[in-house]
Amino acid sequence: MGDSDFKIQVLPLSKKLLRFAAHFLKNEDKARDVIQDIFLKLWQKRDELDRVENIEAFAMRMTRNRCLDILRANKVVPIDAETDRKMKQESTDIHSQFEMSEAAGQIKMLIGQLPEVQQKVMVMRDIEQLEYEEISKETGLQINAIRVNLSRARKKVRNEFIKLNSDEKERNKTIAATLF
Structure with a gap:
């Protein structure tokens, strides 16, 4: 043609x-x-x-x-409810992991700002998961003193963490509660 x-x-x-x-x-x-x-x-x-x-x-x-x-x-291909739930869960898990890692970094920084005794006690108990007796042997502190220092350290880190993230107060209180 x-x-x-x-x-x-x-x-x-x-x-x-x-x-x-x-x-x-x-x-x-x-x-x-x-x-x-x-x-x-x-x-x-x-x-x-x-x-x-x-x-x-x-x-x-x-x-x-x-x-x-x-x-x-x-055309949008419909997916079954189970696959949809799994995809949403994976997305939420990744987001939560990112938030937790960011929060963990902030908490490490806050622990680093504590007085030396509180810092040492908190690391040994909350991070290294040592028993009070083991901490007492390492530091030479009485168990009651360890509990007091640990309580003060946790309270200070919790309050500073919430101040640091005051714009997302509710979400971070939940994260702080989970971490402590």
Whole structure:
């Protein structure tokens, strides 16, 4: 098919194809893009169009197929409730892990600002998980003194942590409660 035959037989189909695509896609801009793609493909296959019996039907089928491709590409695939729950849980877990690591960094910094005795007692009890008797042997402090220093250290770290994050007070109180 030559250039002049293409102009005579194919180009006049543009309005009909556009209406068909617009009806199919419910979006005129997407329909225009489809028609442009179809005319480009028809132009590239113009040498083979002589073998097509009904060019209009061929162009309509190409338009329909391209519209279906677009609709399939934009279709949201539903997932079952269990998969959806797992995906949300994984997302929440990652977010929680990030928040916890950020909070842990802040808490380490706050522990580093404590007086030396409170810092040592808190690290030994809360991080190293030593028993009061073991801490007493290491530090030479009485068990009652260890409890008092630990209580003061925890309270100071908790209060400073909440002050540091006062804009997200409720969330951080929960994190602080979990960590202490």
